[in-house]
Amino acid sequence: MRPYSTEAPMPTLMLFLAILGLPQAVPEIQVERLGASAYRLTASVVTADPAVAAATLSPKAAALCGASGYAFGHYEFKSVQALGEDGSEPKTVLVQDVTCGPPPAASEQAPAAPTRPPADQAEVERVNAEVTRLTNAYFDAAGAGRDAEAYAMISSAMTDATLEEWSAENRRSLGETGPGRSRTIARISIYTDPPGVDPGVYVAADYVAGWERQDECGYLVWRADKPEGPFALARRESTYLPHTLDAATRATMRQQFCIIL
Structure with missing residues (x-):
């Protein structure tokens, strides 16, 4: 980590x-x-x-x-x-x-005060532990079909899909991957007020997962107004590598997206 x-x-x-x-x-x-x-x-x-x-x-x-x-x-x-x-x-x-939709209008208000970063290593470890817990809870709920539980962890900024729409997409994804076999959170990184997004504390959780028919690598990004939380899921990116991939294609995709796989 x-x-x-x-x-x-x-x-x-x-x-x-x-x-x-x-x-x-x-x-x-x-x-x-x-x-x-x-x-x-x-x-x-x-x-x-x-x-x-x-x-x-x-x-x-x-x-x-x-x-x-x-x-x-x-x-x-x-x-x-x-x-x-x-x-x-x-x-x-x-x-x-x-x-x-149009891009957000430029604000005429004074810039917000900088977000407070984690104060010390102890707070960093607390944030890491909380994001690890949330990441596992999200994947456990989504993988078990507890769609309402997983959906409740997602911020409104991440998707405008309804619960029904999100559930249908989750069922489709599980149908392609098959049941989950393993999951590892390989790295946690904390960013305070990164450029290009709303101010806040952003925590990226890089992960790898094994499914019955595919391998997956990607990251979740959790956001909060302050290190104390509460955190909501702001972004998810993923790459899937079917087990039937030839060695050359698999190696190329791993090199570009799945170094930690």
């Missing part, structure tokens, strides 16, 4: 937005409506780099949302092999959530 650190950059949408102006080939994109102003885009991509892959979806997101604007949210990569094509090269598929 890594101790308190403020040196590493906080993962935010800035990773995507930095290169959206680059020309990209537009793939065939499947569109699923998630709500009145939210969509899920699914497309085969030529790279598992999240910034480059998301940039290829920018024209479709802009067309769907129009003048209201849009923001990329949760994403995941999958490796898919077509039925009846056992000898073919697996395709890398990006599943990207998009929310329509």
